Amino acid sequence: xxxxEAPAYRAAGVDIAAADRLVAxxxxxxxxxxxxxxxxxxxxxGGFRLPDGTELVAGADGVGxxxxxxxxxxxxxxxxxxxxxxxxxxxxxxxxxPLFFLDYVAVGRLEPEQxxxxxxxxxxxxxxxxCALLGGETAEMPGLYRxxxxxLAGFAVGRVLSRRHPAPPVSPGFRIVGIAASGLHANGFxxxxxxxxxxxxxxxxxxxxSGTSWAEELLRPTRIYVRPVLDLCTRFPxxxxxxxxxxxxxxxxxxxxxxxxxxxxFGAWPVPPVMRELQRLGGVTDAEMARVFNLGVGYCLVVPxxxxxxxxxxxxxxxxxxxxxxxxxETAGVxxx
Amino acid sequence: xxxxEAPAYRAAGVDIAAADRLVAxxxxxxxxxxxxxxxxxxxxxGGFRLPDGTELVAGADGVGxxxxxxxxxxxxxxxxxxxxxxxxxxxxxxxxxPLFFLDYVAVGRLEPEQxxxxxxxxxxxxxxxxCALLGGETAEMPGLYRxxxxxLAGFAVGRVLSRRHPAPPVSPGFRIVGIAASGLHANGFxxxxxxxxxxxxxxxxxxxxSGTSWAEELLRPTRIYVRPVLDLCTRFPxxxxxxxxxxxxxxxxxxxxxxxxxxxxFGAWPVPPVMRELQRLGGVTDAEMARVFNLGVGYCLVVPxxxxxxxxxxxxxxxxxxxxxxxxxETAGVxxx
Numbered sequence: 001x002x003x004x005e006a007p008a009y010r011a012a013g014v015d016i017a018a019a020d021r022l023v024a025x026x027x028x029x030x031x032x033x034x035x036x037x038x039x040x041x042x043x044x045x046g047g048f049r050l051p052d053g054t055e056l057v058a059g060a061d062g063v064g065x066x067x068x069x070x071x072x073x074x075x076x077x078x079x080x081x082x083x084x085x086x087x088x089x090x091x092x093x094x095x096x097x098p099l100f101f102l103d104y105v106a107v108g109r110l111e112p113e114q115x116x117x118x119x120x121x122x123x124x125x126x127x128x129x130x131c132a133l134l135g136g137e138t139a140e141m142p143g144l145y146r147x148x149x150x151x152l153a154g155f156a157v158g159r160v161l162s163r164r165h166p167a168p169p170v171s172p173g174f175r176i177v178g179i180a181a182s183g184l185h186a187n188g189f190x191x192x193x194x195x196x197x198x199x200x201x202x203x204x205x206x207x208x209x210s211g212t213s214w215a216e217e218l219l220r221p222t223r224i225y226v227r228p229v230l231d232l233c234t235r236f237p238x239x240x241x242x243x244x245x246x247x248x249x250x251x252x253x254x255x256x257x258x259x260x261x262x263x264x265x266f267g268a269w270p271v272p273p274v275m276r277e278l279q280r281l282g283g284v285t286d287a288e289m290a291r292v293f294n295l296g297v298g299y300c301l302v303v304p305x306x307x308x309x310x311x312x313x314x315x316x317x318x319x320x321x322x323x324x325x326x327x328x329x330e331t332a333g334v335x336x337x
Numbered sequence: 338x339x340x341x342e343a344p345a346y347r348a349a350g351v352d353i354a355a356a357d358r359l360v361a362x363x364x365x366x367x368x369x370x371x372x373x374x375x376x377x378x379x380x381x382x383g384g385f386r387l388p389d390g391t392e393l394v395a396g397a398d399g400v401g402x403x404x405x406x407x408x409x410x411x412x413x414x415x416x417x418x419x420x421x422x423x424x425x426x427x428x429x430x431x432x433x434x435p436l437f438f439l440d441y442v443a444v445g446r447l448e449p450e451q452x453x454x455x456x457x458x459x460x461x462x463x464x465x466x467x468c469a470l471l472g473g474e475t476a477e478m479p480g481l482y483r484x485x486x487x488x489l490a491g492f493a494v495g496r497v498l499s500r501r502h503p504a505p506p507v508s509p510g511f512r513i514v515g516i517a518a519s520g521l522h523a524n525g526f527x528x529x530x531x532x533x534x535x536x537x538x539x540x541x542x543x544x545x546x547s548g549t550s551w552a553e554e555l556l557r558p559t560r561i562y563v564r565p566v567l568d569l570c571t572r573f574p575x576x577x578x579x580x581x582x583x584x585x586x587x588x589x590x591x592x593x594x595x596x597x598x599x600x601x602x603f604g605a606w607p608v609p610p611v612m613r614e615l616q617r618l619g620g621v622t623d624a625e626m627a628r629v630f631n632l633g634v635g636y637c638l639v640v641p642x643x644x645x646x647x648x649x650x651x652x653x654x655x656x657x658x659x660x661x662x663x664x665x666x667e668t669a670g671v672x673x674x
Contacts, residue, residue, distance in 0.1 A: 140356065
């Protein structure tokens with residue numbers, strides 16, 4: 001998208017147009033490949049086929065500036081769950097079981113208890129995702145990070161599961177099932193912090209009319225979709241899946257629609273109050289909200305219309321809200337806003 | 338090691354004792370594992386066995402504060418080679434062929450050309466190591482990084498190769514073959530920067546009597562040992578291998594000696610002039626030098642004595658200096674200094 005479509009995000013210091021230029025540069029310049037590669041730069045994951053036919057998938061991701069909020073609040077026990085979620089939800093879109101995870105933690109001054117708290121969250125996330133925490137690196141880098149600052153990166157490797165129902169090709173008329181996000185997940189936090197700072201919001205105050213504080217709402221860890229989604233993949237035909245991260249539904253859904261588009265029924269599912277309140281405080285347009293935040297939908301499945309009701313019911317039965325949020329259409333892009 | 342053994346490094350802001358405490362904390366707290374895990378936290382790599390018997394190994398690492406030097410010099414074309422090297426040399430110690438690599442690049446302000454230059458270096462490193470650059474993440478994080486600052490993390494996955502000569506168990510009397518480093522590699526740079534700053538060294542000046550500038554010496558990329566070492570593993574019995582990174586020979590060799598120790602013939606191989614000059618300028622003790630820098634040896638093979646001459650000759654024949662640097666002994670630890 002162009003900067004003009006995300007003026008508030010741009011003002012908060014995030015340049016989405018530069019990110020798009022970078023992806024184009026990298027696609028042109030990366031030459032290191034091998035015949036076993038099945039999916040490369042630009043997708044939710046990279047794929048690599050082993051000699052026996054096993055397809056591995058891998059992804060790398062961080063938690064963005066949500067880490068700065070954790071630091072402000074002095075709470076490091078759940079940011080590791082976000083880190084695992086951002087990675088395993090990405091490789092999950094390949095229909096892959098996460099096998100193992102590694103982390104990179106960079107700090108300005110090494111405080112072992114602080115890092116151990118972060119890693120305890122990573123460990124919890126890995127257990128939730130069913131993968132092993134196989135290793136990692138903690139780097140003490142005075143001069144690059146201030147004392148107290150830290151950054152996190154994660155890497156996940158999974159194995160694509162064979163399915164009883166092979167994935168049908170994405171076709172116009174297929175429905176899009178959206179599964180509820182647990183909150184903001186780990187995206188848009190540079191904008192969140194800019195809005196809250198300008199509005200002089202105290203993070204201990206409740207969000208709007210709710211009884212929940214900003215701190216609690218904002219830090220709530222990203223949902224890990226692995227177990228219910230892998231279960232759905234064994235029971236139903238699933239054509240494609242998308243993890244709704246930076247770029248929102250508008251930026252992420254088209255990545256898996258094979259050139260088709262989506263018409264979404266914005267308004268057909270509940271947008272979390274915290275996002276409504278951020279929009280109000282920041283005067284952010286609907287269009288930009290849809291490009292920066294997940295609007296309450298953290299993960300999407302693209303499925304034949306006849307299985308939508310069963311999938312929504314199956315998710316509801318395990319306590320996961322899900323909705324039929326739209327339809328695949330011939331015309332590329334996302335409409336409906 | 339304790340802080341008292343690395344006073345200069347401590348003064349430069351790197352607390353090795355805290356790092357040791359962290360490893361102990363993590364070993365106690367990490368619970369997310371799976372039956373397929375063959376090697377976990379604390380080694381050069383993590384291992385994971387697939388159902389068909391294939392053993393995957395994976396590692397995560399960064400380049401430390403060498404990135405700050407690259408920034409000071411405005412040269413980002415080779416730091417990506419370091420990033421790949423730090424990772425693939427680690428998993429190489431398992432006798433593993435690197436399959437694929439992913440990167441994480443974090444910036445304060447996204448300048449696509451700068452990041453593309455970094456990734457071009459990563460791409461070169463991957464080609465040298467024979468692995469695919471499968472993906473990555475570039476995160477723009479205003480507020481955490483200053484404009485112009487960046488950090489890098491990498492992640493490599495490899496497959497352990499079957500060997501014609503199975504690895505014999507490490508035994509006293511086995512020799513240690515050291516392969517030359519290309520320079521400082523990517524370790525000890527917080528100390529390097531502190532020494533050079535205090536001594537008011539101009540990075541354009543030559544190092545000591547040499548004709549090479551500090552800038553060139555310091556930024557020279559880390560050697561990637563993959564191709565010759567995998568070749569050696571097919572031709573000779575190799576009991577164990579170590580990548581000499583932070584901690585130096587003293588910290589890294591014992592990790593692979595299975596409780597035995599090493600007596601090294603310090604003085605039997607040439608220590609690079611740049612390290613001698615850093616020692617002189619910083620007044621660093623021999624003991625601390627051996628714990629922070631590689632002293633000219635970037636990678637070690639532990640082998641039965643009867644194959645040492647052939648291995649050194651094979652490396653020499655392809656232009657890689659290597660030396661018989663010592664012997665495995667009953668007593669744990671590294672002696673000889």
